[in-house]
Amino acid sequence: MKKALTLFLILLFADILLFAQDVNMNLFRIERNKNSNVVMYDVRVLPDGSIDKENPMDAYWIMNAEQGQRDEISAFEKKAYGYNIKYNDDGYYDLALKAVSDRPMKVVSVGGKYKAEIIINKKNAYLSRVYVFANDSFIPKVEYIILTGTDKKSGAKVTEKIITK
Numbered sequence: 001m002k003k004a005l006t007l008f009l010i011l012l013f014a015d016i017l018l019f020a021q022d023v024n025m026n027l028f029r030i031e032r033n034k035n036s037n038v039v040m041y042d043v044r045v046l047p048d049g050s051i052d053k054e055n056p057m058d059a060y061w062i063m064n065a066e067q068g069q070r071d072e073i074s075a076f077e078k079k080a081y082g083y084n085i086k087y088n089d090d091g092y093y094d095l096a097l098k099a100v101s102d103r104p105m106k107v108v109s110v111g112g113k114y115k116a117e118i119i120i121n122k123k124n125a126y127l128s129r130v131y132v133f134a135n136d137s138f139i140p141k142v143e144y145i146i147l148t149g150t151d152k153k154s155g156a157k158v159t160e161k162i163i164t165k
Contacts, residue, residue, distance in 0.1 A: 023047075024058055027107065027116045028127045028149075030081060030099060034134065036064035039073065039081045041097075043107055043114045051107070051114065056093060057085050099130055100145060100162070118149065121160040125149035 024042035031038050041059050044052040059081060061071040073081050084096045085107070093107040095116060105127065106117045115126040129148040134140040145162045 025114050027114060028129060030130045030132060032132045032134065034140075037066075038062050038064060041083070041116075043093075045114070049112070051093065053087055056087075056107075057083060057095075059083060097130075099132060100147065103147070117152065118147070120147045120149050120158045123158050124152040125158045126152060 023045045025045050027041045027043055029038045029040050038061070039059060040062055041057065044055055044058055046052050059073055061073060063069050063071050078098070080098055082098045086094050088094050088106075092109075095105040095107050097103070097105065100118075103118055107114055108117050109115075110126070118125060118127045120127070127147065127149045129146075131146040131148070132142055133144050133146075134142045142164045144164060147160045147162065149158055150156070151158050
């Protein structure tokens, strides 16, 4: 009886601890023409619903070209897929993505979910996807980027193709 009660309490507390842990909420992803692997960008959300100010973002690979496993982004890959995020005193986070460094973003709360607000095709939008097309040369060069999101006012899908120099 004691063993059963002890096991029950261990499982109960383990379940409570798992429930109380931080939750990641996906903001957007980067897809590429090279393969089906994607880079996911999540915001880390605390149990109270706020963003973890100490460690607000998580970026990682989903290796769809393999078995769909998660892989961390290497230090070298962060030159292309890295980001900078900083809390703004106005109540949101400023986010700069290396892949589209000329497009600043804001991480904002919308209806209980966090979204990355960005300008897409001259409209305030919530970013959902970045598609990067690179040529097949020895040192691949990005030829264009397509931003996809949802218009903040109308809810309509918006896209913009950016030709790189």
